[in-house]
Amino acid sequence: MSSNITCFSPVDGSVYAERPATSLSEARVKFAKAREAQKSWVALQLDERCAILSAAVDHLVAARDEISLEIAWQMGRPVAQCGGEISGLEERARHMLAIAPEALADAQLPQKELALRTMRREPLGTVLVVAPWNYPFLTAANAIFPALAAGNAVVLKHSAQTLVCGERFFEAFSAAGLPEGVFQLCLTTNEATTSLIQEGLHDHIVFTGSVAVGRHLQEANAKHFSGIDLELGGKDPAYVRSDANVSWAAENLVDGAFFNSGQSCCGIERIYVHREVYRAFVDRFAEVTKSYVLGNPTDDRVTLGPLVSGKAADFVRSQVAEAVGRGARALIGPGDFPADKPGSAYLAPQVLVDVTHDMRVMTEESFGPVVGIMVVDSDEEAIRLMNDSDFGLTASIWTEDLFAAEAIAARMETGTCFANRCDYLDPALAWSGVKDTGRGCSLSTHAYDHLTRLKSYHFRAQPE
Structure with missing residues (x-):
C-alpha cells in the first residue's frame, strides 16, 4: 500500500507539500545505486570532488530568497531570519571543503628505511544522514559535505516537516554535476527508515533529533558494526x-x-x-x-x-x-x-x-x-x-x-x-556533546575522523 509524506505548515495549518513515500523496495534500490556509484566517486581526485561540491553550494546560495520563503512556510521561522541559514551553510560547507586536504592527508611518519610507511583515510562507503526540521540546511550540511568530500556516497532522509529542503539538496547536486547515484534522497516513513537501518544497507549513520528517537535508532543499528553519530539536543x-x-x-x-x-x-x-x-x-x-x-x-x-x-x-x-x-x-x-x-x-x-x-x-x-x-x-x-x-x-x-x-x-x-x-x-571547532546530548562529532578536521576509516601501509622493498 502506498502512502504519502505530508508537510503541514505551522503558518496556517495548510498542506504545504505532499510527496509519495519512498517504499522499502525503492529505498533498497537507492542504497544499491549509491553503493555502486561510490566506487567511481572515490576514484576522482579530491580537488575534483570538492569543485563539484562547491558548485552545489553556489546553486543553493543563488536560490537563497526562494529557499528562505520555503523554510518559513515549512517550519515557521521568520523569513527575515531564514537567509542566515543559507549563509551559515555556505560558511560551514566551504570551510569543510577547504580543510579536506589537511584532514584527509596521509600521516607523516618516519620511513625507517621502508618503501612506504603511512596511514591513509578511506571513505566508509554509504553514509545515511537523518536530518531534522529546525535547521534543515545547516544540520544536514554538517554531515553531507564532508561525507561526500571524503569519497562517501550519501543517502539523505530528511524530516517530513521540511521535505522540500531535501529536494533542494538533490537539485543542487544535480545542477553541480555530481555523478548520478552518489547522492540519494529517500522520503521514507519513520517506520521504513527503522527497517532500512535494521537491514544494515548503510556503512554509517548521522542523526540529529530527540533523545528518544536517537535511542531507538541506536537499537535498530545494534546488530551491525556500522557507526552512528547522535546529536540529541540540550538544555x-x-x-x-x-x-x-x-x-x-x-x-x-x-x-x-x-x-x-x-x-x-x-x-x-x-x-x-x-x-x-x-x-x-x-x-x-x-x-x-x-x-x-x-x-x-x-x-x-x-x-x-x-x-x-x-x-x-x-x-x-x-x-x-x-x-x-x-x-x-x-x-x-x-x-x-x-x-x-x-x-x-x-x-x-x-x-x-x-x-x-x-x-x-x-x-x-x-x-x-x-x-x-x-x-x-x-x-x-x-x-x-x-x-x-x-x-x-x-x-x-x-x-x-x-x-x-x-x-x-x-x-x-x-x-x-x-x-x-x-x-x-x-566550523573550525569540533561540535560535540556529552551525556544525553549524544556522541560523535561534526565540523572541524575531526569530523572527517567519523566519516572515514584508517588503513595502514607498511611496504618493505625486496633485497636486490
Whole structure:
C-alpha cells in the first residue's frame, strides 16, 4: 500500500507539500545505486570532488530568497531570519571543503628505511544522514559535505516537516554535476527508515533529533558494526557573573533563547545570574523580550514565528503552567503578545523567575520560547547548577574576566563552552556533546575522523 509524506505548515495549518513515500523496495534500490556509484566517486581526485561540491553550494546560495520563503512556510521561522541559514551553510560547507586536504592527508611518519610507511583515510562507503526540521540546511550540511568530500556516497532522509529542503539538496547536486547515484534522497516513513537501518544497507549513520528517537535508532543499528553519530539536543545554560556587562549580556541572551522561537538544540534554556546584578539583568531581559514581534513568519517585520506545531507549543505551555503552579513567576503577560493564540502553534515567549530545579522547565528540554532565570551567590553554585542536567551540549559564561571564564569552562560538562556569546557554531571547532546530548562529532578536521576509516601501509622493498 502506498502512502504519502505530508508537510503541514505551522503558518496556517495548510498542506504545504505532499510527496509519495519512498517504499522499502525503492529505498533498497537507492542504497544499491549509491553503493555502486561510490566506487567511481572515490576514484576522482579530491580537488575534483570538492569543485563539484562547491558548485552545489553556489546553486543553493543563488536560490537563497526562494529557499528562505520555503523554510518559513515549512517550519515557521521568520523569513527575515531564514537567509542566515543559507549563509551559515555556505560558511560551514566551504570551510569543510577547504580543510579536506589537511584532514584527509596521509600521516607523516618516519620511513625507517621502508618503501612506504603511512596511514591513509578511506571513505566508509554509504553514509545515511537523518536530518531534522529546525535547521534543515545547516544540520544536514554538517554531515553531507564532508561525507561526500571524503569519497562517501550519501543517502539523505530528511524530516517530513521540511521535505522540500531535501529536494533542494538533490537539485543542487544535480545542477553541480555530481555523478548520478552518489547522492540519494529517500522520503521514507519513520517506520521504513527503522527497517532500512535494521537491514544494515548503510556503512554509517548521522542523526540529529530527540533523545528518544536517537535511542531507538541506536537499537535498530545494534546488530551491525556500522557507526552512528547522535546529536540529541540540550538544555543549555548561561551564567552571568557579577562583573558582566548586564545590558549587553541580556540582549545577547534574549537572542540566544528566542531565535527560531527557541527551537535550537544549542539555544539558551536556563540562565543563572549573580545576585549583585540579578535585578538589573532580569529587568533588561524582560524589556528586550517584549520588543519582539510574534506573527506570520512571511512578514518581514516579524521576529517570532509559530512553533513547528500546536503540539510543540502545548508542550511548552505545560512546562510554564507547571512551573507557575509550583511558585514560579511569569514576567510576560497575555497582553504583551496579542498574536499569541492558546492552543495554536503561535506562542508568546515567556520569562520565568523564582524557578528551581524541581520544575521541568529547568531540567527538561523545552525546544520553545521559554527561559527560566535563577539567582546564584557564587561561581561554585552556578557551576553546580549548570552541570545539574542530563544534557551537555554548550554552556555560556558572561564576564569581563576571561581567566575566570576559562576556569569555569574547564569544569563544565559540555561539548562547547562560550564566553560572552552563545548559540553559534564555529566550523573550525569540533561540535560535540556529552551525556544525553549524544556522541560523535561534526565540523572541524575531526569530523572527517567519523566519516572515514584508517588503513595502514607498511611496504618493505625486496633485497636486490
